[in-house]
Amino acid sequence: MTFKEQVYDVVRGIPEGTFMTYKEVAIKVGRPRAMRAVGMVLSQNYHPDVPCHRVIRSDGKMGGYNRGGVTKKLEILTREGAL
């Protein structure tokens, strides 16, 4: 099980209408200091099964989105009722 595999699994396990920060995900995978690596993996991730739109920054802002842009990401979160 590689780092990114674990990241995918954790993000996949995020319930609908909820969101986690990159730091939280990093902690989940057992690498509290690898928050940056998490972001990179998600940026490299084009896997539709992984709801990477539920992962945001600790500031409450959103990092990015490879599937439609930040706007789309915000719309998805709003549609899921995360806001």
Added chain:
DNA sequence: TAGTTGACCGGAA
């Protein structure tokens, strides 16, 4: 193997 990059975070100015 070594160097560069990135969807980050926290503290300081």
Added chain:
DNA sequence: ATTCCGGCCAACT
């Protein structure tokens, strides 16, 4: 509140 800087980790070339 905003901007700047350093640190940390994995992937990619």
